[in-house]
Amino acid sequence: xxxxxxxxxxxxxxxxxxxxxxxxxxxxxxxxxxxxxxxxxxxxxxxxxxxxxxxxxxxxxxxxxxxxxxxxxxxxxxxxxxxxxxxxxxxxxxxxxxxxxxxxxxxxxxxxxxxxxxxxxxxxxxxxxxxxxxxxxxxxxxxxxxxxxxxxxxxxxxxxxxxxxxxxxxxxxxxxxxxxxxxxxxxxxxxxxxxxxxxxxxxxxxxxxxxxxxxxxxxxxxxxxxxxxxxxxxxxxxxxxxxxxxxxxxxxxxxxxxxxxxxxxxxxxxxxxxxxxxxxxxxxxxxxxxxxxxxxxxxxxxxxxxxxxxxxxxxxxxxxxxxxxxxxxxxxxxxxxxxxxxxxxxxxxxxxxxxxxxxxxxxxxxxxxxxxxxxxxxxxxxxxxxxxxxxxxxxxxxxxxxxxxxxxxxxxxxxxxxxxxxxxxxxxxxxxxxxxxxxxxxxxxxxxxxxxxxxxxxxxxxxxxxx
Numbered sequence: 001x002x003x004x005x006x007x008x009x010x011x012x013x014x015x016x017x018x019x020x021x022x023x024x025x026x027x028x029x030x031x032x033x034x035x036x037x038x039x040x041x042x043x044x045x046x047x048x049x050x051x052x053x054x055x056x057x058x059x060x061x062x063x064x065x066x067x068x069x070x071x072x073x074x075x076x077x078x079x080x081x082x083x084x085x086x087x088x089x090x091x092x093x094x095x096x097x098x099x100x101x102x103x104x105x106x107x108x109x110x111x112x113x114x115x116x117x118x119x120x121x122x123x124x125x126x127x128x129x130x131x132x133x134x135x136x137x138x139x140x141x142x143x144x145x146x147x148x149x150x151x152x153x154x155x156x157x158x159x160x161x162x163x164x165x166x167x168x169x170x171x172x173x174x175x176x177x178x179x180x181x182x183x184x185x186x187x188x189x190x191x192x193x194x195x196x197x198x199x200x201x202x203x204x205x206x207x208x209x210x211x212x213x214x215x216x217x218x219x220x221x222x223x224x225x226x227x228x229x230x231x232x233x234x235x236x237x238x239x240x241x242x243x244x245x246x247x248x249x250x251x252x253x254x255x256x257x258x259x260x261x262x263x264x265x266x267x268x269x270x271x272x273x274x275x276x277x278x279x280x281x282x283x284x285x286x287x288x289x290x291x292x293x294x295x296x297x298x299x300x301x302x303x304x305x306x307x308x309x310x311x312x313x314x315x316x317x318x319x320x321x322x323x324x325x326x327x328x329x330x331x332x333x334x335x336x337x338x339x340x341x342x343x344x345x346x347x348x349x350x351x352x353x354x355x356x357x358x359x360x361x362x363x364x365x366x367x368x369x370x371x372x373x374x375x376x377x378x379x380x381x382x383x384x385x386x387x388x389x390x391x392x393x394x395x396x397x398x399x400x401x402x403x404x405x406x407x408x409x410x411x412x413x414x415x416x417x418x419x420x421x422x423x424x425x426x427x428x429x430x431x432x433x434x435x436x437x438x439x440x441x442x443x444x445x446x447x448x449x450x451x452x453x454x455x456x457x458x459x460x461x462x463x464x465x466x467x
Contacts, residue, residue, distance in 0.1 A: 068198065228254060
């Protein structure tokens with residue numbers, strides 16, 4: 001005799017049968033939420049199917065290091081099949097979810113070979129994460145790409161390194177200057193980490209490699225509408241980050257509202273309403289996130305609601321109102337004003353998997369309880385800031401804690417050793433992730449975008465690193 005779960009009047013009940021297939025759990029999105037949910041179901045008597053349009057789990061908190069050549073893409077993006085290769089109750093499907101039929105409990109996904117597959121479920125865990133938000137001005141994406149995927153990071157890396165190459169070819173200083181100017185929009189963790197890394201690669205990697213230009217003469221401008229970088233970390237740590245960034249040569253333009261971006265640079269208004277222009281051939285957007293479109297689809301099908309960012313408003317146990325068999329987790333859920341960070345994704349994914357396990361054992365679901373493990377951000381060479389349960393660290397101690405956390409949450413010992421080696425090599429100026437050619441530089445010179453705005457199927461933004 002086997003057990004399955006059915007719903008009756010919105011309540012989940014256990015139903016016994018002599019001819020019932022194993023309980024089917026479908027996980028949509030293989031980011032932090034989907035990864036942790038899938039792993040937690042390893043020894044549970046269920047049949048798990050993971051659907052993602054990417055073949056890899058992306059460790060998003062380190063995308064900026066991929067973009068700036070510190071780590072190789074494969075190091076932070078292991079294959080799902082490698083991760084779950086020994087988990088016999090897990091099946092991985094490379095496909096893009098296009099529809100979810102809540103009434104018939106079917107997920108419809110478009111495959112790479114054409115056609116749409118129907119994947120039935122008894123329990124559904126949706127963690128399709130978030131993409132880049134341009135606050136209603138998606139036209140800015142053409143010249144100010146965001147960074148939510150490995151492809152985004154690699155394309156942005158080509159733009160950054162390619163700009164130095166093109167500057168080397170230009171003899172006229174006035175024409176060369178925009179190529180050596182990099183504007184990063186958004187002074188949250190991603191923007192701070194990326195702008196600091198550009199200055200570091202100019203000082204410790206590229207300096208001495210060129211003959212016609214001095215890479216250290218590059219200008220890196222960090223813009224944000226707030227009053228200070230990393231403002232959510234509190235005044236003390238924000239001030240510390242400000243000092244480190246300025247010491248590295250990053251220009252801070254706070255109180256700046258970007259109004260226009262094109263191939264020649266960007267326009268912004270300051271806090272007084274005055275307009276300014278920055279000549280920059282490379283503009284990178286790190287200012288906001290928007291939930292996957294699947295959030296609105298689920299809300300429409302269930303009669304639920306979404307917040308301004310498109311996140312689904314869920315019940316205290318992370319389930320969709322009226323559908324206790326459907327869990328919405330990670331960056332896609334709106335619950336108790338929880339932030340869109342990796343920690344929330346990990347814990348909500350575990351909660352969903354544990355709830356499935358409890359129900360199979362005849363136990364009621366529990367409310368989701370989030371344990372805040374703090375926040376951290378890498379500011380520069382040997383410097384990181386950490387806010388952990390009232391303990392505020394910066395400098396070398398902060399960096400050691402930051403490094404330890406990243407080593408812990410990276411998937412696979414091989415990737416951990418590779419990352420550690422890359423960090424040590426970067427301290428000596430070596431960045432192994434610089435791969436591009438003439439065709440890539442032609443695209444950069446033409447002002448081609450590094451990536452259009454998209455809703456990432458992988459989870460967690462990871463605007464902050466896990467702590």
